[in-house]
Amino acid sequence: SQQGEEDPQALSIQEGENATMNCSYKTSINNLQWYRQNSGRGLVHLILIRSNEREKHSGRLRVTLDTSKKSSSLLITASRAADTASYFCATRRPGNTPLVFGKGTRLSVIA
Amino acid sequence: EPEVTQTPSHQVTQMGQEVILRCVPISNHLYFYWYRQxxxxxxxxxxxxxxxxxxxxxEIFDDQFSVERPDGSNFTLKIRSTKLEDSAMYFCASSEASGQETQYFGPGTRLLVL
Incomplete structure (x- = not known):
């Protein structure tokens, strides 16, 4: 399996519910980033969490990082229909290294 | 808020043709990247x-690909002789510094090779 694998692959929830997406990776990392992509559009950076951080918040987003388990989760609270998109985690190894993306989770929020 | 821009948004080309995808990174950024999807x-x-x-x-970036920063603002990706399998969305990204920093992505160029 590859670096930066998200699960679930697809998630469908009702507006107002919370959405949790998970990401696992294999190598040691410098940081982990979450991106959002609306259908056929560009990647929007959501949040970056460094390897020495365990939790980070930004608005309705909460990201956790467990380096011992090599996993991260993205929680979107009180979801809205506008949150419907694909969400990708991307890891960065130490040094000047490129981002390695997972396959993403497709989130559908039903109004 | 500054953003990465890319042109064109869509490009259709015939197999074997050369294409140049253009990007304008955020002005004070020093590191530039190309990704594809x-x-x-x-x-x-x-x-x-x-x-x-x-x-x-x-490994994807073979001899058919090249990049250039022809002036102080543009960053280009050239594909010399396109193949059908080059059809993809191409994203440019930039960051202030490497390592810890966030990479900011452009909206992408959708390339279709016929």
Whole structure:
């Protein structure tokens, strides 16, 4: 399996519910980033969490990082229909290294 | 808020033709990247560029690909002789510094090779 694998692959929830997406990776990392992509559009950076951080918040987003388990989760609270998109985690190894993306989770929020 | 821009948004070309995809990174950023995303698949790294030279490239970035920073603002990706499998969304990204910093992505250029 590859670096930066998200699960679930697809998630469908009702507006107002919370959405949790998970990401696992294999190598040691410098940081982990979450991106959002609306259908056929560009990647929007959501949040970056460094390897020495365990939790980070930004608005309705909460990201956790467990380096011992090599996993991260993205929680979107009180979801809205506008949150419907694909969400990708991307890891960065130490040094000047490129981002390695997972396959993403497709989130559908039903109004 | 400053953003990365890319042109064109869509490009259709015939197999074997050369294409140039253009990007204007955020003005104070020093590191530039190209990624691609084949339809329905994950985003893949192509190349990173710093101080007017390639700093890293992936196996995808073969001799058909080249990058250039022709002036102080543009960053281009050239595909010399396109193949059908080059059809993808191509994303440019930039960051202030390498390592810890966030990479900001452009909206992408959708390339279709016929």
């Amino acid at each position: 084949i339809l329905g698949q994950k985003v893949e790294f192509l190349v990173s560029f710093y101080n007017n030279e390639i700093s890293e490239k992936s």
